[in-house]
Amino acid sequence: MRKTYINGTGCLSAQKTFDTVFLEDAEWNKNDNVLFLKKPVYKDFISPIASRRMANGIKNGIVASAYAMKEANVTNVDAIITGTGMGCIEDTEKFLKAIIDNNEEFLTPTAFIQSTHNTVGAQIALTMQCKGYNFTYVNGAISFESGLLDAKMQIEENEANSILVGGVDENGDHILSLFKLAGYIKEDRKEPYQLLNETTKGYIHGEGACFFVLENEKKESTYAQLVDLEIKNVLQEDEIETEIIDFLKLNNLEISDIDAIILGFNGDVEFDSYYKNLAENAFANTPQIYYKHLCGEYNTASAFGLWTGSKIIKTQTIPELIKSNSIERPAYNTILLYNQLNGKDHSFTLISK
Incomplete structure (x- = not known):
């Protein structure tokens, strides 16, 4: 393939x-x-x-x-x-x-x-x-x-x-x-x-x-490889972590292999708990990134998230403005993006160097 x-x-x-x-x-x-x-x-x-x-x-x-x-x-x-x-x-x-x-x-x-x-x-x-x-x-x-x-x-x-x-x-x-x-x-x-x-x-x-x-081919201009993508319409908060673990397992990865996670925090107290649970538990020791304070929330805001992840892999830097914790890694080779809106339409995107 x-x-x-x-x-x-x-x-x-x-x-x-x-x-x-x-x-x-x-x-x-x-x-x-x-x-x-x-x-x-x-x-x-x-x-x-x-x-x-x-x-x-x-x-x-x-x-x-x-x-x-x-x-x-x-x-x-x-x-x-x-x-x-x-x-x-x-x-x-x-x-x-x-x-x-x-x-x-x-x-x-x-x-x-x-x-x-x-x-x-x-x-x-x-x-x-x-x-x-x-x-x-x-x-x-x-x-x-x-x-x-x-x-x-x-x-x-x-x-x-x-x-x-x-x-x-x-x-x-x-x-x-x-x-x-x-x-x-x-x-x-x-x-x-x-x-x-x-x-x-x-x-x-x-x-x-x-x-x-x-x-289908790597070039001088290449940012990253789009490794895998998964979409789920409805998930409960307590199912997210298991879903991510299974998704990573399909790609022979564990949570510890993720160099940074990009989360779609948008400031809505009712639904940001989906991200907060991951940030405080499964990915507590992973560099965490957020971006919707810069672009706002809209149906295709996750495209801005993918642009952010692609730039991080290519430049190997994370600007201070998008860091939501202070953890750093020597290299950013594998990045996971998770997004949802109002508790529905969950997506997991995996990109790598």
Whole structure:
């Protein structure tokens, strides 16, 4: 069975994660409960005429994928796989508002056409004239992992040599107001938001676009090997440790073999206990990393987590800003990522040098 390598990454987030080495320009915003993406210069990647008609999520996906492909030194791929939780929510809101405001008459179709979840993957394909397999997964908080698993299986089974896979989600005004109403997002005026050791419900919301070029061969640009991936819809808190031990055993590993664990803490006191139990027990002697204080929580935030893990393996450094304990290792060769959202959609991702 062929191995899967991460040969290029492109990440747009609430931090300046493009045109930098690894979080050297990152700033922790403790005062806002919604984090917005730091925009690149779109005209460097997309013509201003085309860009004018595109929603932010589409533009972010095109730019992130361009960065990933440039790093991997490829001009085209065999397949494009996208994961998204909410799709192009800005255009969805725009179209629904137009329906109401215009009394269901005289509607322009642009916003509707561009509101579908698969628009990002389609626009990336049009940009590079890729006529291969193009698929979009909309699976809540495992949307990105579903795409990652699909890509890994295709490379292992020799169906593709080079695949672009990513996760994209954008903020929308109306959906944010609904999330706040539902209590998903932390209450306004409750800052500073510390993320770790929070005592209130809700999380800091964010948006982002992260893409990866997965290939069947190791190159100079290689970040890491994508070793294995597992998805579970529902798990109880007391089942997580056993699940991880079994997952590692499948790959001939034990907890002591893990050089660092990346946990998806998001500040929600109700569900962060899933991570806290692991941090205080099974992985008490392992370097621990968290990242959602920098990018916020959204359905495909775990893509930012994979970008973080890939950077750690390649640079062999962990920036102080993402350390949640002070334990260090002489080398970071094997990293485990664990993510869940609201107690559901659990994913375990294993990468190695």
